Amino acid sequence: MTMHQPMPAAAPQTDRPAPSDKALIPFVSVENMMRLVHRIGLETMLRDLAEAIEHDFRRWESFEKRERIPAHSAEGVIELMPTTDGEVYGFKYVNGHPINSRSGLQTVTAFGLLADMHTGYPVLLSEMTILTALRTAAMSALAARHLAPEGSKVMAVIGNGAQCEFQCLAFRALLGIEEVRLWDIDPAATDKAVRNLRNRDLRVIPCASAEEAILGAQIVTTVTADKKFATILSDNMVGPGIHINAVGGDSPGKTELAREILLRSDIFVEYPPQTRIEGEIQQLPPDHPVTELWEVIAGRKPGRRSRDAITLFDSVGFAIEDFSALVYVRARAMETGLYDRLDMIADPDDPRDLFGMLMRARP
């Protein structure tokens, strides 16, 4: 059970029978998500999630797609990210409030839902703060498997916040990265990441600058959180044969790369209408050519074209990735029993008799 505190006031019992199966929605709490990760194993789960996403990217055309639906405030954004493959419906609620960490709150929190398209009934509610961290890292590594130079062994990670360690381990698990070079504007963040990555079979090098971090790296991951135009990588820092995994620039007015880098790169994106609003390419004209990553994954378009090319995965996160992750978690939760059941859907015996059900519950 995930209820850690008693209900503040006792409530009278009614003689309403226990809700039926249809009324009880499987719920994966934070506690159960953490148990699930440890049951499966973190790196296995990262590989599984990449495989689940790859499977769905191959059938990209079966999904209904749209930009996510934002609500902006001065401090951040709340977004809904729905999609469906016609059988299953999924959406994620996610916020991005960079200022939160100053008051001890997460920058990004999330939860998600799956439902049956044929009945509209929810079939899973799940925490997604942890799951989003995992799927984002799995997505990055999956893209890099198609775009990074062959035999990449060294990755720089600029920005050592909540997503950093997940990125490092996903790239280790999926690409065989051996060395990660970390830099953050706040040395305490780097220290935290170094500590967390001990005994993970990775050489972890804390660096004193972004310039030092990218030395010898075939892959550069940028994953900073400030909600503003920033230049984490300037033009002269990026040489030929680099893969850039740009994770942090993911909402209007929030970018990480110098425009000149974009002009020298082959750019790969998830869903162009969303990325043109939110990604690094918001700095470019709306007709600047980009390749949709699913086409590379499905074998329809080339990924990396030459050893010297600069490839850029302009990642903003797309609804289908969350869908894949939720479908995966649902299956594993059912297998392991690592879920609770929420009394979330009213379920009268006679579906037209909602009123009667309510009245029969009178204490």
Added chain:
Amino acid sequence: MTMHQPMPAAAPQTDRPAPSDKALIPFVSVENMMRLVHRIGLETMLRDLAEAIEHDFRRWESFEKRERIPAHSAEGVIELMPTTDGEVYGFKYVNGHPINSRSGLQTVTAFGLLADMHTGYPVLLSEMTILTALRTAAMSALAARHLAPEGSKVMAVIGNGAQCEFQCLAFRALLGIEEVRLWDIDPAATDKAVRNLRNRDLRVIPCASAEEAILGAQIVTTVTADKKFATILSDNMVGPGIHINAVGGDSPGKTELAREILLRSDIFVEYPPQTRIEGEIQQLPPDHPVTELWEVIAGRKPGRRSRDAITLFDSVGFAIEDFSALVYVRARAMETGLYDRLDMIADPDDPRDLFGMLMRARP
């Protein structure tokens, strides 16, 4: 507690400390929503909800508004309905699957969420199947208070499904309706409504046809569920001085009224861009004049102009109504303690150390 069944498998305990307050989201289950309705009293709650909606309709311009976001299937639709007033964010998940009742499922199920716009953290998760039934009825009665002929005492209700009794009681509570005349294509639905409305200080007249139901009625409520163009009311059935409360026509291809009735009516809607897609007025040209109900409520536009006018509230349900209802329920749930707390948001001590929190939870 709302967990009616044990967790299917035992899970190992970890030494993770109990989540903090920020991580535990207040959750109003179906059980607690029913307790809340009985604690407050059904008619009081209908009046309170109408007042809450009226309050928010008066400040209509402070809200971000958009059409709801649908995902259609052959059987029905799943929709997300977000809005915010800049301080609080709310959304509802709702489905409409008319075919569901044949397999013992609800046509409409729903749940909703409130969050803090400044942090993005959820502050309430609530069942909304029952709450939607209540707020829809409260909205109908609120509109009728501004539009129906003065001194209306008799209402016809065409369609006696899950929403019927809520409509009857809301119109009794808010307008003083004394007689309801019920008709449904399925006599069993009418029987159920008659049974449920016993001892409610209402004259309840089951009728053999729609024509009989509207005899002597000043208000005609249509609330059928079929997902297709239908003609519940034909032109010759509607005389002068009637208020039509059209609740059932609420998605593309789903209407209840003959087009000729619309052409003779003063039409009032919630949010025109959404109603033109979903409401009765989808039968009319996109520039057919309509009045936004909030302008009537705020005193900026007249409602009923004459004793003989036909007024039509072309109701489809709008996000602000759910927002109002959720804000109301949140306050009442906090007062009464009728809620649980869900472990839905990961909350590491150091917000950048999500990974460390996950690792420390290793069994």
